[in-house]
Amino acid sequence: MGLLGVGGMGEVYRARDPRLQRDVALKIVHPSLTTTPEHIDRFSREARAAGSLHHPNILVVFDVGVENGMPYVISELLEGESLRDRLDRGPVPYRKALDYGIQMAQALGAAHAKGIWHRDVKPANTFITTDGRIKLLDFGLAKLSERLSDSPSDETTADASRPGMIRGTAGYMSPEQARAERVDQRTDLFSLGAILYEMFTSTRAFQRASTVETLHAVLREEPADPLEINPSLPLAAAVTVRRCLEKSVDERFQSARDLAFQLQQLRDGTLAGRLTTASAASWRRRALLAAMLAVAAVGVAWAIGQFPRRSPSFEQLTFRRGRIGGARFASEGQAVVYSEAGDRNHRGVWRLDPSEGPKSRELPRYAGAEVLATRRGELALSLDRRFVGGKHFVGRLATAPLDGDGRPREVRTDVENADWDPAGKELATIVTTGPGGAESRLEYPPGHVLHVARSIQWPRFSPDGQRIAFLEDTTGPGIVGRVAVVDLEGNFTPLTEVWRSARGLAWSPSGDEVWFTAGGWWMDRALHAVDLRGRQRLVLSAPTSLTL
Template structure:
């Protein structure tokens, strides 16, 4: 474009060029009205020739501006002057993730921190119905103060259609079936096949980016763009634990779950990924990490530990029975809290000791959460679907199960979700869970999860960190 510094675009005065690419040039500029520095991206004049494309671009830019999330680039304004469309956004200080990766892989703790922020930004966009479709290291910015910013939401819709595949930037962004969009090397299999994208498409790209953050190698690559597409469709990347031995197996499993070929087999939401990454991060700083490092030794000691535990339980029961026989016993007081007839699957006391929360259904309806108090008879619906309530933390966080599936007999598993006791939308976290309970401080959760493929159960604390696994 060759725009001369000092040129004005409405109230904005362009200064120096700070970047350029296939989508145009980015300038530092000054907003005279608000007396602040901003970034302005000037788009190719050719885009102004297509009214539909320009309209879609403006709609996408407004949607990105409406997100208002700390991990998404803030868009301030859009406009056009002399047939040159432009976007005005916040001016960032730092470097792109691509620039950082040229220096080598990120330490695991830093990669997890960045990945959690990235997942939260994606989750915010997905909740608004916006799918990025072109997530890659070039579109992730790391600020000097450690924040992650997702760039260029929706700009892929403006890219010119190209007849031949290449490894360079973004492809066509139309929504018609059969049109390939995204960047080769980071696009999901359904994108490579020209199928419509949804949030799970971004989750695949997220997995490819996180893989590269941890290994400094692309998850999928080939000698030609066609070879790279073939790898995306048919091959799995090498295990992170082999390319970088410092990567924990739990983190490797998260990345692999993101990179499943079929969308329904991946994480179903970016918020789920953020939860699991947080659990891995907690495991790294938790004393329970040491358990994983001495797993073989723990297995040898398990019979002894069980024997000691059995003796302790017997001693405890004996003491309880003796104490019970000697104490002045008061008969239990039974108080009815509801007069409705239905099925209550589970109930727990809230931290105040006066509130009961239960999962129940009436008249063949859906299972929901209800609360009751001793001083106010009757159940009050909390507006949350729940097949079973598992535990309530000391901070009032409810762990519950949704979408129960019968395994055998009286054994059921479901999706673990969380909801504040005060109400709100459940946050789905882990599939195939049978039991769960909070730690005493309410900061983490121990779960029992079933591996349906192998027919075994694992005790995990936190989720993803197996402390014990059955043999069948």
């Protein structure tokens, strides 16, 4: 009756079932994918297995067969759109994303209970009907695809009915799939985690410029912190996604039913409720630390200046819930200038002077900017920041009056971070260029390259101006990292091992230590110090993750 669509494995038609007088979907598999009796037998066996599943969130298969050597599947006809199409149209509301995730997890739970692993869960294989129901498609059909695609799209990459053969879709397959190892139900939970990440952030977790780079990211790299991309995302939702995306299968959810239950708690608010009511005193500290990162970003910086060898103390400076970005002291005193993303992801620049009271003052001319550095009477800002290659926040570097009474003056483009030298004369900049932000350059003065790496973050001048400390990630995303220094002649010295999660860095006033926040993952970063001989010490740990 009409062609509905064409994919990498075949064509789908609207057809009419004359016996039951109903419209159905007829999928005909490309002959090139069924060139041997083995392929045909495998297709028929797996299609029948999918047809044995009876669940409201799984496509109903009415019949399978082979006609003149060409396999076909007859299934229910769906009206609506794929989740891929929905994501391409724009962000999915948080509660709607939870609802979709619950339905997908329940469908996978029903399949797993019968020993069937989907192994190609992705937005293109997820359908949203006009009444809002989720339908999982193509159980087992992806095994027919034989070739590895070089496109970073949703195309299935290869076949694997046995170890040693890669199958799945590069941006959504699990690490064990990418290594062509045997898989179980937990591989589907990783794929669902990648979908949840994309629904929560409107950003693909592992997409890179090519299939090879994407597979490397799945195996070796961590996705960007979802709270960095979407500060309004509840902390418990970010933790749930992070658990789905663990590289080790033993650290993920162990069943789809457990994941569905977790998502239901998020939807109903019971999980978040437990996080805010249990153990009042300790959880109050956790909530304050998690919500008010200015306590770590500014209070610790103050402690470094006053007590370089003592345990730091904290002073809460802000009282609104939001994501604190750059936070730097104004040069003329104890005033603090910081960027904050609050409701509806609105980012603004604020100034707080404790001598004038506890209320911050927004600098409206700098709306949307991120604070990078300060010097006497002036700010360095990042304007129009964009998320490049699933890795870096890059924008236009600009300077502006510290009091907010003036418009930003653009200095250069493609800058990720910056810091003024102690004299306040020149900026050291991190310039990120190349396909997908593939190269970061530390420049000082502008145009003079001191160091090049896949990712360089948080450049900070030593008090004597002779060295610049930074976090280096040789894998690219700027999530894992090690502390390193480079002098003004370009002599590079790594000081620490690579940490799985590293964010934030500052020098002690004497210049003999670099303080940094790092941990085993982004929810357990603690405050550490390292001297120029590489000797490390733990400065402070807390009930939640710290960011300097």
